[in-house]
Every structure is written in structure tokens, then in C-alpha cells.
Amino acid sequence: MNDPLEVSRRLDAADYLVDDGLAMAVFLSLRLGKPLLLEGEPGVGKTAAAKALALALDTPLIRLQCYEGLTAGEALYEWNYQRQLLAIRLAEARHERLADDDLFTAEFLQERPILKAVRHRGPTPPVLLIDEIDRADDEFEALLLEFLGEASVTVPELGTFTAARPPVVVLTSNRSRELHDALRRRCLYHWIEFPSPARAAEIVRRAVPGATHPLIASATELIGRIRKLELDKAPGLAETIDWVSALAAIGATELAPADMLSTIGTIAKTPDDRLVIAVALETP
Known part of the structure; x- marks a missing residue:
């Protein structure tokens, strides 16, 4: 490049x-x-x-x-001990004896x-x-x-x-x-910083092409606000994509309180975070 x-x-x-x-x-x-x-x-x-x-x-x-x-x-790397053991047994069957140099060769090397x-x-x-x-x-x-x-x-x-x-x-x-x-x-x-809401929306739009633009814009903007809360694990892009995918899967075309709460498990990964986010979603 x-x-x-x-x-x-x-x-x-x-x-x-x-x-x-x-x-x-x-x-x-x-x-x-x-x-x-x-x-x-x-x-x-x-x-x-x-x-x-x-x-x-x-x-x-x-x-x-x-x-x-x-x-x-x-x-x-490591050595393929099973193949080495097999080589030893085959040599013994021929009444031969293998030296260490015969066993530690590229043939027995596992990448x-x-x-x-x-x-x-x-x-x-x-x-x-x-x-x-x-x-x-x-x-x-x-x-x-x-x-x-x-x-x-x-x-x-x-x-x-x-x-x-x-x-x-x-x-x-x-x-x-x-x-x-x-x-x-x-x-x-x-x-790498979290992307701006506009860039996050474009990323989510590519990942979830079936979601409506209003849903994506509202969800990415809200995720940006949720990240400012006192959370054990702030939702990243992967969680944002999962959330929009879940909302689209239940037929949501825009954010609605009931849909947000029912799919909260896609962005909240601990009981404490679930409570904090649920309170924030219910607060106008």
C-alpha cells in the first residue's frame, strides 16, 4: 500500500x-x-x-x-512425540537404533x-x-x-x-x-478509541444491513451515552452490533423502551451493569 x-x-x-x-x-x-x-x-x-x-x-x-x-x-513449535515414538518402534522392528539426531529433524517438527x-x-x-x-x-x-x-x-x-x-x-x-x-x-x-456515533453508525449499517437507518442512528447514539455510565464493562462495537441485530430480529424499526429492555442482555454483561443500564434506559 x-x-x-x-x-x-x-x-x-x-x-x-x-x-x-x-x-x-x-x-x-x-x-x-x-x-x-x-x-x-x-x-x-x-x-x-x-x-x-x-x-x-x-x-x-x-x-x-x-x-x-x-x-x-x-x-x-513442538516436537511430534507420537511420530518420534513410532519411528523408534519401526527402527526396533528392523533391529536398528535411532540416535537423537535422527529424531529431532524437520520431519518431526510441528509448526x-x-x-x-x-x-x-x-x-x-x-x-x-x-x-x-x-x-x-x-x-x-x-x-x-x-x-x-x-x-x-x-x-x-x-x-x-x-x-x-x-x-x-x-x-x-x-x-x-x-x-x-x-x-x-x-x-x-x-x-484505538471508540468510534464517533457517525462512524459507529456506518460500521453497524454494514454489519446489520437489514436494520433501519433511524434504529441504527438512535442505537449508536445511545450506546455512546451508556459508555459514560459507571459500568463494569462498557459496551463496544461488537455489543452494539449484537444489540441492533437483536432489535432488527424482533422487527423493531426504531428504539422503543420495551424493546430496549427486552434485549438488554446483548449490551449488559454483568448483573450490576444490567441494573445500571436498565435505570438509564427508563430515565428520559
Whole structure:
């Protein structure tokens, strides 16, 4: 992509609307070959940005979903112990003995998302989404530093694999914990804000084409006000889309108090939030 404007156009064609700041961040990430760290409240479209970027580039999306306890074997690579055991038994049946060098070869290597992205071969590099990196343990970040800095993964038994063309790397974080400076230094950074009501309405309109324009406009404007309440989890774009989808599914063409309360479970995710939002909906 030649400039931020083209980034906006290509992502728009993939049904993902960006503001100027995010368009510039994506452009610089692509032009400089640097990983892009996206932070923001849950539901602002961080994961969707990576998915749309893969569509815009017409390249595979490889996703690594992070969680507490994530290990190198699940993220980088691991050995296929079943195949190794089978090879040992076949060798024993032939009255042969396999050395360690025979067992730890590329034949028995299982690629996990990061090594798969490094070893990808194709006309364009893949988009690697490292989703919700803040959910992983601190130690896992250290495993990423070689890859993020050099687009390579070292397998002690085989050596270092380096990407022929570095993958497009997008990391997302909801800031449930602070990330280490070493990781941040290797990435470009962008904070995604909740979209304005007008941009949110356009996003919802594309996601729920069967909903009426008055319903979408009223719902996105109201969600903007609901986010200002004292909530455990403010509704994001995903919840807004779910709410408008639910309202459209019951035949609503505009906001009505009874319909809003009956579908409140699409935007309120805790009992306390349900109560707070219900009171706000009933208040003129």
C-alpha cells in the first residue's frame, strides 16, 4: 500500500472503517516492516483490524490467541512425540537404533502459529495476529522478543529459521496488565478509541444491513451515552452490533423502551451493569 489513504480505501473495501491515525499506523507498520501493537478498550475493533488487513492484503491470517499459561510449544513449535515414538518402534522392528539426531529433524517438527508465519512461503507474507497479549504471562513476552526483533525463531536442535519476508504482525492488548518495555520498543503503537456515533453508525449499517437507518442512528447514539455510565464493562462495537441485530430480529424499526429492555442482555454483561443500564434506559 502506497500511502495511508490507500490503506483506508483497502480496509474500507474489507468493511473495516479506520480513522486517519489508525490508517497511518498500519501504513507505517507495512512500510517499515515493524510489528503493530494495538491497544484500546474491549470491543473497539482491534482483532477485526488484523482480520480486515489480511483481507485487504489478500494473504492468510494466522492467529495466536493468548491466555494465561501459554507456552512456547503452543505458540512457537513442538516436537511430534507420537511420530518420534513410532519411528523408534519401526527402527526396533528392523533391529536398528535411532540416535537423537535422527529424531529431532524437520520431519518431526510441528509448526505452531509463530513458526508457521516465519516459514510461510507465498507471494505475500501472512498477517500474524497475536491476540490479547496481555492475557499471557510475563515470561511469554520474553519468548517473543527474538521473533519481533528479527522475524526469526530458534529451534536448538535445528538452528534458526528466519522469514524470507517478515510477516505482518499485529498484537492486541486490552491493558489488563502492563506490557514490558522491551516488547513495546519492538513495535509501533496505536490506541484505538471508540468510534464517533457517525462512524459507529456506518460500521453497524454494514454489519446489520437489514436494520433501519433511524434504529441504527438512535442505537449508536445511545450506546455512546451508556459508555459514560459507571459500568463494569462498557459496551463496544461488537455489543452494539449484537444489540441492533437483536432489535432488527424482533422487527423493531426504531428504539422503543420495551424493546430496549427486552434485549438488554446483548449490551449488559454483568448483573450490576444490567441494573445500571436498565435505570438509564427508563430515565428520559
